[in-house]
Amino acid sequence: MDKNNKIPFDEDNYTHNINKNNERKLDRRGFMKTMVGAAGLFAVSTLPWGSIAATELMGLREKKYAKKEIIDVNKLKVGEAFEFAYPTDHDSALLVRLGDNEYRAYQNACTHLRCPVFWEKEKSELVCPCHHGFFDVKTGSPTAGPPRRPLPEITVQVEGGKIVATGVKRYET
Amino acid sequence: MKRSYRGVILLCAVLFLNIIFTQKAVHQYYYEDYTATVIYAVLNLVLFPIALFIYHKEKNV
Numbered sequence A: 001m002d003k004n005n006k007i008p009f010d011e012d013n014y015t016h017n018i019n020k021n022n023e024r025k026l027d028r029r030g031f032m033k034t035m036v037g038a039a040g041l042f043a044v045s046t047l048p049w050g051s052i053a054a055t056e057l058m059g060l061r062e063k064k065y066a067k068k069e070i071i072d073v074n075k076l077k078v079g080e081a082f083e084f085a086y087p088t089d090h091d092s093a094l095l096v097r098l099g100d101n102e103y104r105a106y107q108n109a110c111t112h113l114r115c116p117v118f119w120e121k122e123k124s125e126l127v128c129p130c131h132h133g134f135f136d137v138k139t140g141s142p143t144a145g146p147p148r149r150p151l152p153e154i155t156v157q158v159e160g161g162k163i164v165a166t167g168v169k170r171y172e173t
Numbered sequence B: 001m002k003r004s005y006r007g008v009i010l011l012c013a014v015l016f017l018n019i020i021f022t023q024k025a026v027h028q029y030y031y032e033d034y035t036a037t038v039i040y041a042v043l044n045l046v047l048f049p050i051a052l053f054i055y056h057k058e059k060n061v
């Protein structure tokens, strides 16, 4: 075994530890098998999306949303924003007061990769800091950066001095 | 022996469609267009037997 003492020793270093025949060989048929397996994997991976969509189609087309108080009108100055959660405690949302009687509320998980979106008062824009996504505060639609889908809008109204969330708008298709 | 690579090419095409349908299904899901989501998911499911069929036809040519 004195070949170990010669550097470099005469051997193919990348294959010397392969023992089985054809261990490193991906032939045509093996490749096709891999592709079929991948097709199966893709099929299975869309199943959950498809089935959730199907249940969504069967039941509640018009979802019912409970009303929820967000904040007192006089606690939110014009140009300020307030973070809340709607419809469940896990869906964070952002309310912006644009004028004396003009409010906008959106679910503020960025439509790119779900980072929270913030209100940039100086620029009057909604900003996602993760990859510099920008959203129009009037409509929720993306104006720059990676997001392609508008933020889901939450309908709000003023009731007895309080701003109340009443539902989430569906996308028009 | 001259082999046919038609199967390889066809299966690449199938995989390409798989990627597109998966992407579309997920996006349409977030757009709340559930009909489209179901259609893309079904298309993706249908591609698997097609891939199997291609494999069986092409493995020995």
Ligand code: FES
Binding pocket: A110, A111, A112, A113, A114, A115, A128, A129, A130, A131, A132, A133, A145, A146, A147
């Ligand atoms: S997560 Fe908002 S831009 Fe990427």
